[in-house]
Amino acid sequence: MSKQHPIVAITGSSGAGTSTVRIAMEHVFRRDGINAVVVEGDSFHRYDRAEMQRQVEQANRESRPLSHFGAEGNLFDRLEALFMEYSERGAGLRRYYLHDPEEAKPYGQAPGTFTPWVQLPAGTHLLFYEGLHGGVVTDKVNVARYVDLLLGVVPIVNLEWIQKVHRDTAERGYSAEAVTDTILRRMYDYTHYIVPQFSRTDINFQRVPTVDTSNPFAARDIPTLDESFVVIRFREPRKTQPDFPYLLRMIHDSFMSRRNTIVVPGGKMGFAMEIILQPLIDQLIRREF
Secondary structure (H helix, E strand, O other), X not given: OOOOOOEEEEEOOOOOOHHHHHHHHXXXXXXXXXXXXXXXXXXXXXXXXXXXXXXXXHHHHXXXXXXXXXXXXXXXXXXXXXXXXXHHHOOOEEOOEOOOXXXXXXXXXXXXXXXXXXXXXXXXXXXXXXXOOOOOEOOOOEOHHHOOEEEEEOOOHHHHHHHHHHHHHHOOOOOHHHHHHHHHHOHHHHHHHHHHHHHOXXXXXXEEEOOOOXXXXXXXXXXXXXXEEEEEEEOXXXXXXXXXXXXXXXXXXXXXXXXXXXXXXXXHHHHHHHHHXXXXXXXXXXXXX
């Protein structure tokens, strides 16, 4: 952690909905004039798209797990090095993973490839990471120790799978069967690398639908925010100091389910994130957190 160069990280698995938190954070940055450098977790994958497919096929033949969730599929050491260097000097190396033709066109590269590593811009107020491994800890690396504010986005698992199936079939052209195979193939890495991070997050946002999601692979629609509640858990309230009476007044129909947990209507998720996170970001920038 760093008083001079703070790091905020959102961690959540594929299809979890981390983009909702990212949008809320962008609103905070813009309103408060915060110059944040953004780092995308996908840029720390070890292999580009074509090579990853070859590596997965080889791993399947050898009956061993390999996915973007686990250590073999990622450059955890480079992510740790970036967080360490930024916390010490406000510097470090990043690159971009080009997901689609629109992202790839400005670089003159093919989709599914990486841009070259480059230095972060100088003079930023904080580093903002969004991806799979903002709080990862293994026997070789400890990324979480450099993060000043670690946020988790973790819908109940059936909802997570519904969101992933719909996104990957509608936006990325995969078949439902292929997405299901991916979910199953990644289960070992999911339980060993993704899930443990949510015991380290300072604040967790968990969306819980109020409709039947018992068969996520047959669901025709993603439950809407208005068909959900969001469970917001503060791991150490003494650190983040949430003002629960204020939150209960500001967020209509919210309630406390435990002494460190507030439940809000799904439609208020973005608003709740902003009023919870804005004072914490301000404290980080003022070096008071």
